[in-house]
Amino acid sequence: MAGSDVVAVVLALVAVGGPVAGLRLLARRVRRHGAAGGYSLMGPFDELWHPAAVAARLEVQVQDERQEPLPSPGDRLV
Numbered sequence: 001m002a003g004s005d006v007v008a009v010v011l012a013l014v015a016v017g018g019p020v021a022g023l024r025l026l027a028r029r030v031r032r033h034g035a036a037g038g039y040s041l042m043g044p045f046d047e048l049w050h051p052a053a054v055a056a057r058l059e060v061q062v063q064d065e066r067q068e069p070l071p072s073p074g075d076r077l078v
Contacts, residue, residue, distance in 0.1 A: 023045065027045070
């Protein structure tokens with residue numbers, strides 16, 4: 001291999017491997033610190049490669065948004 005061939009192979013590896021490594025690091029950080037804030041960036045990738053996690057996350061989000069019913073004005077149980 002000539003010197004220019006080695007440089008071309010190294011540049012190709014960096015061009016492909018760099019973004020892949022960056023996405024893996026970002027995914028690890030989002031999973032450790034929770035999906036809030038990072039989900040908008042990693043959401044499409046999660047939906048493609050791990051749809052069960054997306055479904056579970058959506059279910060948890062729906063349950064978190066539910067509110068307890070307020071007691072009636074004359075309710076003595078409260």
